[in-house]
Amino acid sequence: MYIKAICFLSPQKSQVVQLNIGGHVVSTTLGTIRKFPNSTLADLFNRSTKQMDSEGRHFVDRDGTYFGCILEYLRTERLPTEHLQEVHKEALYYDIKPLVKAIEETPQFFGETVGRQQFLARVPNYRENLEVIVRVARAEAIASRYSNIIVCVVRTEEDLARYNNAIDSLGTPRESVVSFGPWKAPASVEDLLDCVKMDIEAKGYKVKIQPHSIDKAFLFKSYDFFYKLIFTWW
Known part of the structure; x- marks a missing residue:
């Protein structure tokens, strides 16, 4: 049954x-x-x-x-x-x-909040710098397909000691360069640049980053400090 x-x-x-x-x-x-x-x-x-x-x-x-x-x-x-x-x-x-x-x-959430965000919290003025980059890029977009923004990335205190000479060598007004660092975390310059690109693209912008070199010769390579952010508008 x-x-x-x-x-x-x-x-x-x-x-x-x-x-x-x-x-x-x-x-x-x-x-x-x-x-x-x-x-x-x-x-x-x-x-x-x-x-x-x-x-x-x-x-x-x-x-x-x-x-x-x-x-x-x-x-x-x-x-x-x-x-x-x-x-x-x-x-x-x-x-x-x-x-x-x-x-x-989840690995994704853990990596974002515990890894990336904890790193960015140690980079002085990171969020403020992103806002400056976007604001300047928009201002330069009038009748132009591209906006080029120069950023200076200073990884360590030793790099900071050479910062003034580096910025003077650029031949660009100091106030027009957005500077990041130094920071106390194992993350590299490439890690920071990836974060910058990721967060700017999350706002809906199309951007690529490449080393920015200058003509003058110095004891250190200029692209150790300077990078160009290229916004594409159309």
Whole structure:
């Protein structure tokens, strides 16, 4: 004799609900939303007063671009493979602790936050310099296909001691050169330049970096310090 076991979801858990996340409308079940009962997301449906849109959908006043990744994890526990930083922020906002932990343990997220960002935190004025580079490049883009920005990268304190002679040899006004360093970390000049390129391209710009040489001969090679950032506009 065979005994057939049938498992029913409670009507409440299987109830279909619609959410409007900043204009992104999604449909799911109440059980999915409440998968982690202590999360902020689950709490949205536990409150006595709920914010609804004009169509009667539960409304969350937040950018919903990456909410699909949150919903996919709630349904399948499958981690996203892209936009981990952005999804991590959303997971923190909705207080979905297992997803936060899982993302933080991925090699990509670990490398970005523990490796790259910890290095950049040791480079003085890194973010400010990026803003200066982009601002100058945009100013030079008028009626031109390219903008060329000179950067000076000083890796160590010893390099800094030669900085003044190096900058004078360039033949370019000192204030028009964006300087990075020195920093106390094992990362190399090439590592820093990769970060600069990565972060500028993340803003939507097309840029390449090449050594910048000068005509005058000095005891040290000019490209040990100077690089040219070339923005392409069209």
